Amino acid sequence: MSSVQYSYDVDVMPYSEDPEGVIGRTNTVDIMTKALSSSFGGDYSTYFSTYGSMFSTMNVWQEMLPGESAVELIHPLLRQQYDVLYGRWPERYDEVVLIVDDNNEISDLVLYSLGLKPTSEIETTMGSIMNEEEMEVRQESWSYEDICNKTFRYIYPADTFQLDEETGKYTDLTQEELALRTLYNNGEEIRVVGIIRKNSDSISGMLNGSVGYTHALVEHIISMAEQKELVRRQRDEPEIDVFNGLPFLDRENEISVTDRKVNAAKQYIDEATVEQRAEMYVELISTPSDEYLNDMLDKQMEGTTREDIEKMILESYPEYASMLSKMDDNTLDSYLSQMITQQVKEQYAAQMAELYKELSDEELAEDFDLLPLEEDDYIWLYDNYMPPVYSTTTFKDNLKKLGYTDLDSPKTINIYCASFEDKDAIADAIKHYNDSVPDEDEITYTDMVALLMSSITSIINVISYVLIAFVAISLVVSSIMIGIITYISVLERTKEIGILRAIGASKKDVSRVFNAETIIIGFTSGAIGIGMTLLLNLPINWIVHDLTGIYALNSVLPWEGAVGLVAISMFLTYIAGLIPSGIAAKKDPVEALRTE
Numbered sequence: 325m326s327s328v329q330y331s332y333d334v335d336v337m338p339y340s341e342d343p344e345g346v347i348g349r350t351n352t353v354d355i356m357t358k359a360l361s362s363s364f365g366g367d368y369s370t371y372f373s374t375y376g377s378m379f380s381t382m383n384v385w386q387e388m389l390p391g392e393s394a395v396e397l398i399h400p401l402l403r404q405q406y407d408v409l410y411g412r413w414p415e416r417y418d419e420v421v422l423i424v425d426d427n428n429e430i431s432d433l434v435l436y437s438l439g440l441k442p443t444s445e446i447e448t449t450m451g452s453i454m455n456e457e458e459m460e461v462r463q464e465s466w467s468y469e470d471i472c473n474k475t476f477r478y479i480y481p482a483d484t485f486q487l488d489e490e491t492g493k494y495t496d497l498t499q500e501e502l503a504l505r506t507l508y509n510n511g512e513e514i515r516v517v518g519i520i521r522k523n524s525d526s527i528s529g530m531l532n533g534s535v536g537y538t539h540a541l542v543e544h545i546i547s548m549a550e551q552k553e554l555v556r557r558q559r560d561e562p563e564i565d566v567f568n569g570l571p572f573l574d575r576e577n578e579i580s581v582t583d584r585k586v587n588a589a590k591q592y593i594d595e596a597t598v599e600q601r602a603e604m605y606v607e608l609i610s611t612p613s614d615e616y617l618n619d620m621l622d623k624q625m626e627g628t629t630r631e632d633i634e635k636m637i638l639e640s641y642p643e644y645a646s647m648l649s650k651m652d653d654n655t656l657d658s659y660l661s662q663m664i665t666q667q668v669k670e671q672y673a674a675q676m677a678e679l680y681k682e683l684s685d686e687e688l689a690e691d692f693d694l695l696p697l698e699e700d701d702y703i704w705l706y707d708n709y710m711p712p713v714y715s716t717t718t719f720k721d722n723l724k725k726l727g728y729t730d731l732d733s734p735k736t737i738n739i740y741c742a743s744f745e746d747k748d749a750i751a752d753a754i755k756h757y758n759d760s761v762p763d764e765d766e767i768t769y770t771d772m773v774a775l776l777m778s779s780i781t782s783i784i785n786v787i788s789y790v791l792i793a794f795v796a797i798s799l800v801v802s803s804i805m806i807g808i809i810t811y812i813s814v815l816e817r818t819k820e821i822g823i824l825r826a827i828g829a830s831k832k833d834v835s836r837v838f839n840a841e842t843i844i845i846g847f848t849s850g851a852i853g854i855g856m857t858l859l860l861n862l863p864i865n866w867i868v869h870d871l872t873g874i875y876a877l878n879s880v881l882p883w884e885g886a887v888g889l890v891a892i893s894m895f896l897t898y899i900a901g902l903i904p905s906g907i908a909a910k911k912d913p914v915e916a917l918r919t920e
Contacts (some may be wrong), residue, residue, distance in 0.1 A: 326742045327399055331733040333724055336385055338476035340439030347508050350384055350437045351836035359446040380798045385815040386533025397538045405526040410468035411518030417540035421518040423531050468519055474788050477511030481727035482552035494567050549728040558722055565715035570729045588713040589702040602688035607709055610673040620668045633660050645778035749764040810904035822916025838905035846897030857881050
């Protein structure tokens with residue numbers, strides 16, 4: 325191994341202050357969520373959490389490969405791949421570098437995230453895009469000195485929660501402007517000390533983010549978070565959710581989770597008053613089944629055209645007018661399905677409420693007691709009606725929320741190798757270990773190079789098979805032509821064959837004459853082909869080097885391959901001449917001498 329990198333489930337995303345004094349996390353997803361919500365209304369956090377993997381490339385902050393010792397913060401490989409345009413590499417945990425592309429540029433989203441541009445501009449830009457208005461495009465630049473004067477503040481998540489004595493619940497201080505300003509001023513300062521760019525000698529770089537931080541910053545954040553009171557309380561009581569005082573569910577055991585929810589629902593029903601049981605009954609029967617919803621959805625969707633769907637959506641969501649033309653059919657169908665499903669639920673609930681409004685609570689409670697409740701009904705009551713009995717999160721989720729994790733339990737371990745042989749040796753070692761331990765103790769790993777090479781190998785194999793097919797056809801055709809030429813030679817030299825037989829040559833001698841000629845043809849053609857290949861390699865390499873810039877990529881012909889190709893050429897011509905040489909050997913000497 326040339327290096328090992330331990331990654332932890334901790335968000336290292338400090339806060340920044342933009343030119344308008346607005347404080348926010350340096351996270352592009354947060355900025356996009358806020359901008360969309362302000363521009364079009366609604367909550368887009370669910371959308372980004374659902375499709376989060378699509379936006380993973382938008383991450384601004386990325387941990388750099390640590391050095392080979394505890395003192396060395398940056399690995400030598402990074403120093404080889406990247407040039408320092410201004411400033412220096414980080415020497416402390418609270419120092420970071422900005423990563424620019426080949427044109428010394430960073431994306432506009434990164435500019436907003438780092439607080440170099442006011443985030444309010446995004447809302448204006450989005451409104452112009454959705455309304456198809458012409459936007460003013462202007463070029464902006466910042467000096468290296470301005471960038472390196474930029475500072476960020478890391479606010480420890482445990483400090484953002486404050487206990488409300490009246491409600492007994494914790495409130496998020498980041499939602500209040502004055503509290504956020506106080507937290508920001510008291511936060512851990514992080515400074516930009518350098519600007520780096522991938523040098524021209526590197527084919528690819530290890531960093532795909534825009535700001536690189538050290539592993540020392542991660543360890544510092546975790547060690548400081550461990551000292552926070554809220555973190556200590558949660559670690560001291562791993563069975564209880566510190567935020568609401570409810571016990572955690574064993575979510576890794578689905579059977580246990582189901583049983584606990586069912587038992588909690590049964591206990592709640594047993595202790596419920598007449599009014600509560602009546603309300604539960606109405607709530608339960610007012611919820612349509614999935615089969616009913618699917619049937620109603622199919623009926624209303626049947627025969628609808630795109631124009632019908634657009635009209636129906638605009639009636640409920642007029643703000644989507646400029647977006648509908650850009651949506652594909654599947655997206656439109658999805659929106660309409662959600663809208664119809666919600667309408668069916670509301671109509672069904674209204675009908676049930678109208679149907680049972682004349683009944684008293686006692687009558688409704690009696691009807692509820694007569695219901696044959698099944699496991700799904702108890703689960704529905706627990707999830708949708710009852711006050712919470714168990715925490716909806718887990719112990720690990722809470723620790724992550726508080727910004728703490730165990731340094732002995734990394735989320736992922738990245739192993740870097742210097743050669744393919746080393747990679748294979750490590751993979752073999754992991755496989756050998758997995759074979760010797762139970763399934764639950766096995767190491768799950770992803771061989772990134774193997775996945776990449778597997779895809780490339782598959783593509784190359786397909787191309788190779790096609791080329792082999794073309795070459796095989798050309799070889800068959802050329803072999804037939806060689807056989808025909810040899811046969812013509814036999815016909816033209818019939819009298820010579822008769823003379824050879826007359827002076828005592830055997831049939832094998834005659835056959836050897838023509839076989840020798842075909843072998844000589846094969847050797848000559850093979851040698852010419854090898855010579856042309858060696859000559860063509862020169863311009864091919866020049867062209868490849870000029871197009872790709874990869875001077876290690878060369879077209880070469882090993883001498884073993886050259887010898888093998890000549891031998892194959894000789895063998896094929898020999899096979900092609902066997903039939904004509906056999907015909908020549910079988911000719912009658914007397915008849916051959918008479919031939920003119």
